[in-house]
Amino acid sequence: MKPTSLQSFKLTIKPLNPPKSIAEIRSIILNTPNIKGKETGLSVNHEIKSKSIIDTKNKNIKLKSKLNTLQKKNSNITKHFFNDIYEKFNAMYMAPTVVELNKVNSFFNNCGVQFEWSAPKYSDIPLKPTPRLKPLSLHLPEVAFLGRCNSGKSTLLNNLVTRASVKRDLNPLARASKIAGYTKTINSFNIENKLKIIDTPGYGVKGTKEQGIATMEYLQKRKNLKRTYILIPIDSGFTIYDSQIINFLGENGIPFEIIFTKMDKLFKLYGQNLDSDHNTQVIAKLNDMIVNSEVDKLPTLPQLLFVNSVINKKIDKRYGIDKIRYSILQACGII
Numbered sequence: 527m528k529p530t531s532l533q534s535f536k537l538t539i540k541p542l543n544p545p546k547s548i549a550e551i552r553s554i555i556l557n558t559p560n561i562k563g564k565e566t567g568l569s570v571n572h573e574i575k576s577k578s579i580i581d582t583k584n585k586n587i588k589l590k591s592k593l594n595t596l597q598k599k600n601s602n603i604t605k606h607f608f609n610d611i612y613e614k615f616n617a618m619y620m621a622p623t624v625v626e627l628n629k630v631n632s633f634f635n636n637c638g639v640q641f642e643w644s645a646p647k648y649s650d651i652p653l654k655p656t657p658r659l660k661p662l663s664l665h666l667p668e669v670a671f672l673g674r675c676n677s678g679k680s681t682l683l684n685n686l687v688t689r690a691s692v693k694r695d696l697n698p699l700a701r702a703s704k705i706a707g708y709t710k711t712i713n714s715f716n717i718e719n720k721l722k723i724i725d726t727p728g729y730g731v732k733g734t735k736e737q738g739i740a741t742m743e744y745l746q747k748r749k750n751l752k753r754t755y756i757l758i759p760i761d762s763g764f765t766i767y768d769s770q771i772i773n774f775l776g777e778n779g780i781p782f783e784i785i786f787t788k789m790d791k792l793f794k795l796y797g798q799n800l801d802s803d804h805n806t807q808v809i810a811k812l813n814d815m816i817v818n819s820e821v822d823k824l825p826t827l828p829q830l831l832f833v834n835s836v837i838n839k840k841i842d843k844r845y846g847i848d849k850i851r852y853s854i855l856q857a858c859g860i861i
């Protein structure tokens with residue numbers, strides 16, 4: 527049987543009466559029932575030098591603080607990794623300050639969000655108030671998410687308006703699905719009556735011609751559109767469809783940034799503890815992707831942003847969303 531991380535802790539356990547499982551015993555020691563070695567990113571070889579279970583309060587405190595230190599150390603590595611790659615690929619942009627990031631996080635964490643309209647064709651977009659579309663909302667600035675089917679557009683929208691502290695389910699604002707081509711219409715969401723975020727149907731193999739025409743017309747005609755974001759899933763990289771949309775945006779003078787999504791998939795390859803070697807490998811991989819896509823040859827290099835919208839065993843937080851939040855508010859002239 528494959529040992530679990532808990533089993534590999536070398537605890538000298540004095541059985542209690544009645545006998546308890548290791549998980550129960552550990553939760554007694556730590557008084558934190560849900561912490562598992564794996565989830566906290568603890569090394570499986572780590573040895574806790576505790577001689578007996580029933581010990582003084584002091585010993586428990588020491589154990590707790592040791593675990594906290596290890597947890598912090600690992601999550602810092604992940605945070606540093608995201609900061610490193612952001613800085614490396616956005617050297618020409620001023621990075622937002624901590625104060626600015628706190629401000630944008632506070633805005634999105636507390637914002638009211640309202641679905642406004644859904645349009646299969648450009649001509650279906652309401653230009654006059656409706657019960658959902660308030661007069662004040664008609665002229666709000668907006669940004670749009672573009673990308674291949676399944677690139678994570680709808681999930682990113684949900685991530686944007688979910689508090690960072692939420693570990694499990696994202697705010698289910700836009701419908702996301704494993705099924706490629708799930709979003710079939712252009713959808714508008716009003717954020718705190720200050721801006722709109724537009725989710726679009728994906729392009730590529732599962733996209734339809736009608737959806738493509740609707741999105742292109744929207745991009746060309748929409749006066750309030752301030753910026754677009756092209757989502758590229760990190761595991762599949764750029765495709766011919768992405769190059770086509772980049773050309774289209776360039777030809778039409780529509781500003782765009784690039785968001786690499788599903789960054790957690792890198793951790794499947796490299797494990798959670800991205801050390802400096804892995805970090806270098808990931809940066810080299812990203813560099814290759816960017817050079818091959820030729821986005822670095824564009825007259826203005828777009829910002830390159832990185833995000834994981836999903837938490838799993840390898841990655842315990844959603845990273846990168848604060849920089850995206852900042853970019854959106856900046857594009858809309860709100861910050």
Ligand SMILES: Nc1nc2c(ncn2[C@@H]2O[C@H](COP(=O)(O)OP(=O)(O)OP(=O)(O)O)[C@@H](O)[C@H]2O)c(=O)[nH]1
Pocket residue numbers: 673674675676677678679680681682701702703704705706707708709710726727728729787788789790791833834835836
């Ligand atoms: N591992 C991982 N999966 C993600 C991430 N973001 C989205 N997904 C998954 O990718 C699938 C597609 O996500 P959607 O948000 O529906 O993608 P979309 O771009 O809106 O797709 P269409 O509506 O078909 O154009 C879903 O199963 C999501 O859970 C991420 O950051 N990491």
Ligand SMILES: [Mg+2]
Pocket residue numbers: 679680681701702703708709725726728
């Ligand atoms: Mg979608």
